[in-house]
Amino acid sequence: MATMHDVARLAQVSVSTVSYVLTGTRPISQATRNKVLAAMAQLDYQPNAMARGLASRRSRILGLLMPMDERGLGATETAFVTGAAAAASVAGYHLVLSPVGGGNLDDLRRLASQRMLDGVVLMEVQLADERVTVLQEAGVPLVLIGRTGDTSTLSYVDIDFDQTVREAVAHLVGLGHRRIVYVNHSAATLASGYGPALRTRDAFTAAMTGHGLEPVMIAAEDSAAGGRAALAAAFAQAPELTAVLAMNETAIFGILGELTGRGLSVPDDVSVVSMVTSPQVAELATPALTAMTSPGSALGRIAIEALTRHLDGPADLRHQQLLPCALEIRGSTAAPRSRQPMGADQ
Amino acid sequence: MATMHDVARLAQVSVSTVSYVLTGTRPISQATRNKVLAAMAQLDYQPNAMARGLASRRSRILGLLMPMDERGLGATETAFVTGAAAAASVAGYHLVLSPVGGGNLDDLRRLASQRMLDGVVLMEVQLADERVTVLQEAGVPLVLIGRTGDTSTLSYVDIDFDQTVREAVAHLVGLGHRRIVYVNHSAATLASGYGPALRTRDAFTAAMTGHGLEPVMIAAEDSAAGGRAALAAAFAQAPELTAVLAMNETAIFGILGELTGRGLSVPDDVSVVSMVTSPQVAELATPALTAMTSPGSALGRIAIEALTRHLDGPADLRHQQLLPCALEIRGSTAAPRSRQPMGADQ
DNA sequence: CCGCTTCGTCGAAACGCTTCGACGAAGTTC
């Protein structure tokens, strides 16, 4: 493995000159630069990342911290990752994903204090998230995908849940629906302070009230069974419902199964809209789901761009931005068949 | 940020003594060790990863290289990751995931040559995979999840597709099914030399022939639409089919949708078995799918263990191991309705 | 009690790079 010394010797310049060619921190004449580049090519030289990091005190590695539970990464989260990776590459950084769960804060502390990451993007943030505190204490530059409760001092990119819910509700109301049930994440998830669940809940209430309608929300476990149970609960609370808005990507398949099981057809009897969903998942269902498509890779890209700007630029300005999901109409929504076809439908 | 010097000064020992306490490379008296540990705690000392890596020429970072396409990571792949991360942590390594696609070989070459990764686990290996060549040339220790065509010189862990298919077919045949169609990945995927697709194809042919039955295989695009098309093709080729074995986790939802659309019920009219599937995904369908459950986290764990053994141990023995998927019977398989109402229980 | 290991510790030399100060050689300014 060739070192800078070897390159310098071959090019007949000093080591520092080679370094300047590489980093561009000082002007180098074209002639010298060419000699150096030729030597590098000839030796197949690759700078040693560790030495570089030690001397410059920057690793040029960015971390994308995501809790990996057994549920797996949906296409939505994957889009964050690919967007972020592309942006990091453009900015001249490596992106590494670290599967730090919520449990191992010590692991996180260690990772942060070892000065191996120049900056970090944190995914799946809770309203009160200790990981944020740990990272801030360790002095690691930080951008969130999602938001904590108090966002005043932090940079973040997040989905504009308020507008997303408003658009989804408007779509259904526009079709003529009046009884709309919102299937959210589980009660436990809500209690744990998961931002998207809480924000969409409030947004749904506001949107429905704004249309003069009564908001009905059901919390569903993240599983097909949870979805089935949620639909049963929904019919119990609102027997004449004609539309379901679902945040819970996992439960939605249970919802659809249960609907079919009850002999109800989508979208003729009940319309279904899936929130914050990727086209791939929406197409999985039959009929394909009308969905609010998450701005996936844009979120990842913007987060990384904010982070690198912070690292490379002098000013440490905060970046706070919300992106709405786009309504994509597929086969799961239609005008309600009829107001009251045959009385009470238990 | 405290350095080793600070610790040494506070504990009134030399820097090297602190290092020996940390690494355990030389014996240190209990008294000295305690002084040093106390000083470290007091200063909240964390070793600098870069300096460590430079001096020791080992980063203690392992890479898990996975191509991230827009399809996202299923629960299966996520299980690899969590299993691998846990094993790495136990062995005292950090695990980072690098979303290197198939395209950017240069990126990979750079990553490998920068001596930032002590070793690498490569996922989603093709039969002929250039990434393997690149990494081998760079001299990076390597373990595969999956196999290349020529495995003679490599370490790998993979699913035992042969046995998995054999068990799945045996399950269906045992129920009395005779006309079984295998829905594989797409023709393009097959042509590209994707090991699992090719190996299961051959295993299916062998298993069916072994039972004296005719193997029918359909290639399906990785999408719900692909699944629907595949089912149509299947009925065209084998009108009297009673069972479907599907490798394609994405297409399977299309298959189920199309089955329902044709007025066929699962499992009464047609049984469905999903290959290499996680319980989470199997539960998503209605009815829940009988599936060959992939040994997810075990694969990741074993790969990392083989890698660390190679790195820490002196001998560089190859590790080659196959793990079968376990049959988990759920609601999507039953005896065929018409063929043999009762009896034929071979 | 004399040589021998073994134990515990130290000082110093790497590791491969960045970065700072210095310094001729040119180019500018008045």
Next chain:
DNA sequence: GAACTTCGTCGAAGCGTTTCGACGAAGCGG
């Protein structure tokens, strides 16, 4: 043309570790 800058390059001092050789102090067999 004296006094400044600016340009292009060099040498050397780090960056925070690990690791090697050395060296007293014990411990021990004979």
